[in-house]
């Protein structure tokens with residue numbers, strides 16, 4: 286245990302807490318080979334390295350916390366992590382939600398524009414449907430817009446997906462102008478909202494999916510972005526996810542696919558960068574007990 290705290294203190298050193306008594310910043314102090322803590326230079330009061338972090342009031346051992354972050358981020362399911370680490374469902378649901386929320390702030394800080402002259406970006410729309418069983422039979426649907434830059438050698442490069450309120454041109458065109466550089470050659474299906482992309486400095490080729498999967502003249506094709514949807518579909522838990530968590534799920538998927546985030550960076554974000562959103566998370570909430578299922582569909 287000592288070594289983990291040493292790691293935490295040294296590698297993840299946060300901002301010095303203030304001594305309430307002397308109103309001065311505490312000093313990071315070594316109390317032996319494997320032990321570090323915060324100490325007030327005046328009165329000698331001590332604080333744990335977890336002071337002012339999201340672990341401050343948590344009962345989870347540091348080693349298990351670090352394992353949760355690592356396992357979840359690399360794609361091990363919440364249920365499997367419970368078994369591996371012997372932790373409760375509430376604990377895993379709480380921390381996996383925190384990880385996803387933090388991925389949203391990482392993504393908001395780091396996402397980059399895609400495309401540019403000489404580049405091909407495939408765009409497409411998908412719908413996330415929430416299935417309800419029983420009498421209601423209401424199907425709420427949420428639109429997701431996605432874009433992926435093709436690598437020169439083929440395959441998926443930089444990309445983004447986002448929840449959009451609707452699939453109208455007045456929604457999608459400003460989104461695209463914001464995130465896709467002018468001069469990009471855009472390939473899409475024949476959705477009418479994309480009809481005037483040429484007016485905004487893009488080259489635009491379409492493929493009619495009713496007829497063909499690749500345009501015989503322009504060779505336009507949206508296979509790369511279809512692959513993206515398939516990958517995203519696999520990323521969601523089998524039981525689906527709650528609507529309010531959808532955006533954070535997308536963020537985590539985007540961070541994993543687009544950013545080379547180091548483990549320490551991720552931990553720092555989770556431990557130190559407390560966003561307001563986290564306070565809304567309810568530790569007793571278990572999302573997998575929800576009786577609804579959701580599904581991502583791209584064939585529309």
Ligand SMILES: [Zn+2]
Nearest residue numbers: 304307325328
């Ligand atoms: Zn003091």
